[in-house]
Amino acid sequence: MLAIRLMQDQGIAVEAVNFKTLFSCCQETAGRAAQDLGVRITVLGAEDDYLELVKSPRFGYGKGANPCVDCRIYMFQRAYRFMEQVGADFIVSGEVIGQRPMSQKRRDLETISHHSALDDLLLRPLSARLLPPTLPEREGWVDRERLFDFCGRSRKGLIALARKFHFNNIPSPSTGCALTEPQFARKVTDLIQLDPAAGMWDYDLLKLGRHFRLNGDTKVVVGRQKSENDQLEYLHDLPQASSTAVLTPLNFQGPLSLVVGPATPAALDFSGGLVLRYSKFTTDQQPSVMVRTRHQHFPIKPTITPRVSQARTLAASS
Ligand code: SF4
Incomplete structure (x- = not known):
């Protein structure tokens, strides 16, 4: 929600994408969030090949049976295809460096960008100032100075930003994914x-x-x-x-x-x-x-x- 709002603040039109897997929920929450933000949302379902990465993830599991890095690569590959279909220029996500132990360490973010083939078309506005400038920042489509440098597990700064934007529904930090x-x-x-x-x-x-x-x-x-x-x-x-x-x-x-x-x-x-x-x-x-x-x-x-x-x-x- 914050990533989308930050883009809207810079006059950038956004379409939201939500992923549904056999093990995750939250379509309702995502739908409500999209409505609050005034953006169109498309739910992309994981296909049969998703099970293969659950059975044998290249980058391993988290504490449960959650193959988060592989899962996020899969999601961003699907998002890449969607981006091309709708003629969008780049992708933003709400990932924050170090917020989740399995998939948001700095190295994981690089791995996800690289293996999804998005590379520097993937912008994380909440931690952007701690990461190398992406293409949208270098080209001036996005003003890097108005992005953030959030890092770590604390949600304090994020919640303060959500309040500043007058978000009424601040979602819980739960992943909503049974695999965890x-x-x-x-x-x-x-x-x-x-x-x-x-x-x-x-x-x-x-x-x-x-x-x-x-x-x-x-x-x-x-x-x-x-x-x-x-x-x-x-x-x-x-x-x-x-x-x-x-x-x-x-x-x-x-x-x-x-x-x-x-x-x-x-x-x-x-x-x-x-x-x-x-x-x-x-x-x-x-x-x-x-x-x-x-x-x-x-x-x-x-x-x-x-x-x-x-x-x-x-x-x-x-
Ligand atoms: S928590 Fe579940 S849905 Fe989220 S990235 Fe990990 S495996 Fe994928």
Whole structure:
């Protein structure tokens, strides 16, 4: 928001671009910000190739499973294409040197400019005075003297500037990206290690339910509430689904579980046991669980009720 406002202050017309990945949110916040600033905003979605950089980032991960440098290179490559489509002259971003440990160290900013091929067409107005002059500054399209030298993690100066511009909605510093969350990152790392060929469906599934791994081939996902049960069932019914069976309680109230991997008797027993584990039923009931695979339905009576600690829990509390 500040980067855009600084350009507007110099009479430069701006179009905003917001990136949407499988793991990030904030389109609403970005839309509101664009409205406040009076600029047109275009949301660019990450494509299938984005998953490849999540699985194997050239510049490594942050504290979670966040490949921030690669991700930002990807975003700026897309922005470069967009810049050419709309006939813009250069790109500005709100990056501040040293503000985020993974992608905004001075060296990272250089890496991102270079590998996105934008080089000195990428201007960071908030830290510009600490960086070499870019083409827009050298050509005089932008007055470098009216740019800033913010550096480090403190948001104090940025907030003061936002107040000076009378911004009503100052967003929180959260990235809004699930890849940075430790619980979610565990599930991503598990998937990368055990199923390197996993696709969009498998990564989408990480956002739902409790995940338990039975073995290297098989995991079970249990819904935490009705809406998740419905979403899990919807995902199971998609043609690209990797799940092989869906299990629902027959004679008691409880969650739905999904088997991802071979639907062996052991996997079904484990999955049914987890349905019991998260259900309420009286002890004189003999609980039955209905199994629905791609081609058949049949009931089972799970023989085990795994303790959560016995199953390898990937993110029980997320
Ligand atoms: S926090 Fe997420 S969306 Fe943001 S740069 Fe890092 S990986 Fe990309």
